[in-house]
Amino acid sequence: xxTQPKTFLTPEQYLDIERAAxxxxxxxNGEMFAMAGAREGHNLISTNTVRExxxxxxxxxxRVYGGDMRVRTVAGLYSYPDTSVVxxxxxxxxxxxxxxxxxxxxVEVLSPSTEAYDRGRKFELYQSIPSxxxxxxxxxxxxxxxxxxxQSSGFWLLRSFNEINDLVTLExxxxxxxxxxxxxxxxxxxxxxxxxT
Numbered sequence: 001x002x003t004q005p006k007t008f009l010t011p012e013q014y015l016d017i018e019r020a021a022x023x024x025x026x027x028x029n030g031e032m033f034a035m036a037g038a039r040e041g042h043n044l045i046s047t048n049t050v051r052e053x054x055x056x057x058x059x060x061x062x063r064v065y066g067g068d069m070r071v072r073t074v075a076g077l078y079s080y081p082d083t084s085v086v087x088x089x090x091x092x093x094x095x096x097x098x099x100x101x102x103x104x105x106x107v108e109v110l111s112p113s114t115e116a117y118d119r120g121r122k123f124e125l126y127q128s129i130p131s132x133x134x135x136x137x138x139x140x141x142x143x144x145x146x147x148x149x150x151q152s153s154g155f156w157l158l159r160s161f162n163e164i165n166d167l168v169t170l171e172x173x174x175x176x177x178x179x180x181x182x183x184x185x186x187x188x189x190x191x192x193x194x195x196x197t
Contacts, residue, residue, distance in 0.1 A: 145161040
């Protein structure tokens with residue numbers, strides 16, 4: 001058991017360190033957490049998602065950000081979603097414009113090491129963002145998507161998609177995403193799950 005005392009950082013200290021660092025770290029409740037690199041499948045799904053959303057939103061007042069845009073929640077989490085989208089004027093923490101405050105849609109590509117956190121505590125913290133209305137989770141080990149949509153009652157409705165020909169409708173940004181496009185060129189270890197497009 002370590003007797004080393006923990007060093008707690010203020011959000012300002014975290015941002016000073018993070019903005020100068022050659023790697024990305026998330027922050028919550030006084031602690032920084034280094035982010036591990038992602039595997040090929042994760043990267044392809046992330047890139048495909050940004051591509052599909054950007055194409056559909058090109059002529060609309062929406063902005064699509066990849067995994068290098070930091071998002072801050074009202075609850076104090078600073079994280080790097082795989083994709084975030086804001087329709088209308090983006091709001092930033094400060095003039096550096098590297099910390100988004102008002103995403104409507106957040107997309108996370110799930111990894112075995114982060115899936116429980118992305119589905120649980122992280123989702124809970126994202127819910128403190130008033131503009132946040134849809135959360136799309138994309139599996140990286142199989143073809144599967146879960147879409148959580150905030151209802152007018154405040155409850156979240158879950159819809160799941162498992163078939164390569166399924167179409168995911170994102171009402172927050174008025175887009176429709178085909179799983180075949182999101183999983184394009186992704187190869188799974190099981191021959192029965194391999195996508196050959």
